[in-house]
Amino acid sequence: MDxxxxxxxxxxxxxxxxxxxxxxxxxxxxxxxxxxxFHPDIKKFMRFISHYRGPYSExxxxxxxxxxxxxxxxxxxxxAWHDTLSGGYVELTPHGRGEYQRLYAASLANPQMEPILAxxxxxxxxxDKLSMEELLLLIYDTYPEYQKKSDVFExxxxxxxxxxxxxxxxxxxxxxxYEDLMASN
Amino acid sequence: xxxxVVADSTFYSCCACDIKRKDLLFRFLVSYxxxxxxxxxxxxxDSIVNDNDFSRLVTEYxxxxxxxxxxxxxxxxxxxxxxEYEAIGIGYMLDVQDKLRFLILDDRRPNKFxxxxxxxLASSVTGTIGFVQExxxxxxxxxxxxxxxxxxxxxxxxxxxGKKRPCSLTPETCRAILMPAIEYIRNYHVGA
Numbered sequence: 001m002d003x004x005x006x007x008x009x010x011x012x013x014x015x016x017x018x019x020x021x022x023x024x025x026x027x028x029x030x031x032x033x034x035x036x037x038f039h040p041d042i043k044k045f046m047r048f049i050s051h052y053r054g055p056y057s058e059x060x061x062x063x064x065x066x067x068x069x070x071x072x073x074x075x076x077x078x079x080a081w082h083d084t085l086s087g088g089y090v091e092l093t094p095h096g097r098g099e100y101q102r103l104y105a106a107s108l109a110n111p112q113m114e115p116i117l118a119x120x121x122x123x124x125x126x127x128d129k130l131s132m133e134e135l136l137l138l139i140y141d142t143y144p145e146y147q148k149k150s151d152v153f154e155x156x157x158x159x160x161x162x163x164x165x166x167x168x169x170x171x172x173x174x175x176x177x178y179e180d181l182m183a184s185n
Numbered sequence: 186x187x188x189x190v191v192a193d194s195t196f197y198s199c200c201a202c203d204i205k206r207k208d209l210l211f212r213f214l215v216s217y218x219x220x221x222x223x224x225x226x227x228x229x230x231d232s233i234v235n236d237n238d239f240s241r242l243v244t245e246y247x248x249x250x251x252x253x254x255x256x257x258x259x260x261x262x263x264x265x266x267x268x269e270y271e272a273i274g275i276g277y278m279l280d281v282q283d284k285l286r287f288l289i290l291d292d293r294r295p296n297k298f299x300x301x302x303x304x305x306l307a308s309s310v311t312g313t314i315g316f317v318q319e320x321x322x323x324x325x326x327x328x329x330x331x332x333x334x335x336x337x338x339x340x341x342x343x344x345x346x347g348k349k350r351p352c353s354l355t356p357e358t359c360r361a362i363l364m365p366a367i368e369y370i371r372n373y374h375v376g377a
Contacts, residue, residue: 038253073207118278122277126257141256141261142256
């Protein structure tokens with residue numbers, strides 16, 4: 001159990017460090033979900049269940065709030081009372097940045113880690129730039145099996161057209177994907 | 186060192202099926218390290234995948250790269266096995282490792298996706314025709330006579346109408362891309 005939680009904390013540290021900016025817990029959890037789908041080894045360290053904000057991992061929630069092995073590597077700021085989406089924000093500390101660099105260098109020496117490290121950089125680059133509503137729109141649409149009807153879900157559904165149009169305007173999705181989004185329930 | 190190439194299946198099929206010149210494909214395979222995954226190889230004709238020399242010359246990376254970008258394309262199963270998304274994933278990985286030279290994507294949708302979302306990859310993204318031109322004139326990996334032979338074969342295939350869209354080229358894109366590339370290679374080497 002301890003080895004497993006230690007490995008999970010290391011994966012989270014690598015994902016946090018892949019980009020030098022704070023990240024919402026919503027983004028972090030969904031990006032971890034993409035990695036979980038991508039690489040069989042990652043499946044050992046976390047599980048995802050359906051939730052009102054899409055795929056949810058209790059392990060990630062716990063590790064972010066109460067890390068057991070990597071102490072003082074990141075700070076977690078709970079979400080403000082008016083914020084119903086972010087789940088709070090996570091940011092590496094200077095100590096955590098140093099730990100990340102050490103762990104990244106050690107991981108590079110392991111050929112099995114190469115695709116995981118590249119995938120982490122990729123998901124941070126792809127999804128960090130989406131607003132929380134845009135991310136949820138794409139998540140709800142792509143993974144209906146992980147959604148639970150809720151106020152958040154309804155609010156995103158009602159804003160679907162505006163959000164999808166914004167994604168097209170920014171060039172993040174093309175017309176085909178826009179049509180696809182508009183056609184789905 | 187940036188010498189590696191990732192190509193979608195269109196490139197391989199263009200060589201082996203459209204212009205039926207496996208010998209020209211192998212000239213490229215011995216000149217650059219090529220990478221692919223099982224989705225790309227699943228789209229290739231048996232004459233290529235069952236060739237031992239081909240297996241020896243390419244490196245396989247097998248992960249489900251589409252899962253990383255799936256929300257941008259949707260859950261429709263028609264995309265899940267598309268080789269171009271695998272090419273993007275492997276290309277990205279090689280770029281992070283400072284190894285990527287070319288990412289050959291002939292289809293418009295994945296090509297545009299990469300250029301929009303991964304600006305650092307844009308200079309490596311090219312189509313089959315661009316790759317032939319660059320490998321000949323910039324990298325000097327392919328002799329001009331072989332590059333021109335390759336491009337002339339495509340031109341002939343389009344003219345003969347034997348294939349609907351060899352290398353994803355239409356007569357219009359042939360005029361816009363293929364003919365200028367032939368001209369460029371001819372002039373480049375005359376000038377040199």
